[in-house]
Amino acid sequence: MTAHRTMEAATTVVVRIPSPLRSYTAGAAEVEVAIPVLAPELPPTLAGVLAAVEQQHRGLRFRIVDEQGKVRPHIKLFVGLEATRDLATPVPAGQDVMIVAALSGG
Amino acid sequence: MPRANAAPARPGVTLLVATRKGLWTLRSDAKRRDWAIAGPQFLGHNVHHAVADPRDARVVLAAARTGHLGPTIFRSRDGGRKFAEAGTPPAFRQGGGRTVDHTFWLTPGHASQPGTWYAGTSPQGLFRSTDGGATWTGVEGFNEHPQRRAWCGGDQDGTPDGPKLHSILVDPRDADHLYIAMSSGGVFESIDGGAGWRPLNRGVRADFMPDPDPEYGHDPHCVRFAGGNPDRLYQQNHCGIFRLDRPGAVWTDIGAPMPKTVGYVGFPLVAHPTDPNTLWICPMDGTDVWPRVSPGGKPAVYRSRNGGKRWQRLAEGFPQAQAWWTIKRQAMTSDRGDPVGLYLGTTSGEVWASRDEGDSWRCVARNLPAIQAVEVG
Numbered sequence: 001m002t003a004h005r006t007m008e009a010a011t012t013v014v015v016r017i018p019s020p021l022r023s024y025t026a027g028a029a030e031v032e033v034a035i036p037v038l039a040p041e042l043p044p045t046l047a048g049v050l051a052a053v054e055q056q057h058r059g060l061r062f063r064i065v066d067e068q069g070k071v072r073p074h075i076k077l078f079v080g081l082e083a084t085r086d087l088a089t090p091v092p093a094g095q096d097v098m099i100v101a102a103l104s105g106g
Numbered sequence: 107m108p109r110a111n112a113a114p115a116r117p118g119v120t121l122l123v124a125t126r127k128g129l130w131t132l133r134s135d136a137k138r139r140d141w142a143i144a145g146p147q148f149l150g151h152n153v154h155h156a157v158a159d160p161r162d163a164r165v166v167l168a169a170a171r172t173g174h175l176g177p178t179i180f181r182s183r184d185g186g187r188k189f190a191e192a193g194t195p196p197a198f199r200q201g202g203g204r205t206v207d208h209t210f211w212l213t214p215g216h217a218s219q220p221g222t223w224y225a226g227t228s229p230q231g232l233f234r235s236t237d238g239g240a241t242w243t244g245v246e247g248f249n250e251h252p253q254r255r256a257w258c259g260g261d262q263d264g265t266p267d268g269p270k271l272h273s274i275l276v277d278p279r280d281a282d283h284l285y286i287a288m289s290s291g292g293v294f295e296s297i298d299g300g301a302g303w304r305p306l307n308r309g310v311r312a313d314f315m316p317d318p319d320p321e322y323g324h325d326p327h328c329v330r331f332a333g334g335n336p337d338r339l340y341q342q343n344h345c346g347i348f349r350l351d352r353p354g355a356v357w358t359d360i361g362a363p364m365p366k367t368v369g370y371v372g373f374p375l376v377a378h379p380t381d382p383n384t385l386w387i388c389p390m391d392g393t394d395v396w397p398r399v400s401p402g403g404k405p406a407v408y409r410s411r412n413g414g415k416r417w418q419r420l421a422e423g424f425p426q427a428q429a430w431w432t433i434k435r436q437a438m439t440s441d442r443g444d445p446v447g448l449y450l451g452t453t454s455g456e457v458w459a460s461r462d463e464g465d466s467w468r469c470v471a472r473n474l475p476a477i478q479a480v481e482v483g
Binding site for chain 2: 020058064065074101102
């Protein structure tokens with residue numbers, strides 16, 4: 001997998017998409033987004049990654065992040081193997097982002 | 107009035123049946139005798155309301171909150187065959203701290219404003235689209251009103267699945283004259299297109315409050331215009347059934363004549379499309395811990411032909427015992443036939459129809475998911 005390969009002015013991040021959101025990605029289970037790199041020591045954040053996903057797949061972000069910028073209750077986000085609800089979390093080089101619809105419902 | 111390019115009217119009735127797991131469509135023959143079911147659309151999506159546009163028969167809007175995912179609105183421009191998602195669904199102002207949990211209610215705007223729609227949300231918010239449902243903005247005269255918090259209470263107050271703004275009514279004579287109702291909060295009126303609002307609850311009991319006659323804080327379940335007379339409003343409330351004749355501002359209790367063993371609590375209220383004195387309600391058990399099921403397990407619709415002075419029990423065709431139905435506030439409606447057809451959907455997944463103004467009923471669909479709304483398409 002070619003996660004997070006640095007280019008001249010942007011880096012790419014692989015984002016893994018759960019099945020409830022694949023209507024936004026034409027069925028794709030993962031998408032790759034390009035993130036501008038302002039400086040080598042400043043990795044992109046989760047917020048930046050989701051903004052880039054939204055650019056390519058309109059409407060997806062609002063289904064998982066509310067209008068106050070909070071991750072919705074039954075959604076989990078992982079950067080690499082670490083779960084987070086903080087959109088300021090850095091996404092270091094080589095780490096995938098995974099969106100998880102929590103195992104709940106009925 | 108349909109536009110010239112609206113789809114030609116088909117004989118019979120189309121029902122949009124919104125459920126907790128998707129949207130189904132029922133279509134009848136011209137006599138409203140035989141019904142065919144189609145769907146599902148949005149399988150697995152929690153569809154709170156699906157409404158066809160009386161101004162343009164091609165347009166259908168559906169409000170959905172999908173399991174783990176946030177709330178949105180889908181819109182169709184081909185009579186409900188294909189849907190596209192709104193580019194900007196209803197959402198509160200960023201930085202304001204409030205979050206739309208789901209869009210609960212949809213109302214087409216005034217006939218003179220073809221692209222306008224209103225949406226009511228949980229927690230209580232009012233939103234408007236002027237482009238046929240593609241983009242939505244808050245009606246800030248309400249959402250940002252300095253009294254809003256006092257009127258509505260906290261976002262955790264109210265009904266178990268969240269407090270709701272519903273029963274958005276647009277005066278057919280005046281696009282700027284609006285009514286809304288909130289559970290909880292009460293009924294409010296605007297005469298300037300939503301810029302300003304005032305409570306309209308005098309005469310309505312609120313016996314769950316410290317002051318049983320407050321200015322606001324009531325729990326209306328459903329408010330409708332009387333057919334053919336927008337100066338008359340009917341209200342099914344947590345604490346009774348009421349009628350308001352404008353320009354009066356004090357509601358009249360019309361629930362008192364209901365049988366004591368049945369009570370006057372329910373969710374839906376349907377007004378006859380043309381006769382301002384005829385309406386139907388569907389009582390739910392409001393005793394004890396508020397079971398909200400058919401009283402005694404015996405479903406019945408009650409009809410008044412005289413504005414609520416007297417009520418008649420209608421149950422021919424319904425199960426006679428051990429039928430514990432819950433019928434939500436959007437899940438009962440009428441067509442404009444002669445005689446008027448009535449339709450209701452239960453949370454146990456059945457659709458029942460009457461083609462004789464409620465005198466007799468027949469089950470026309472069963473085994474659906476919990477039904478949240480039934481509207482004529």
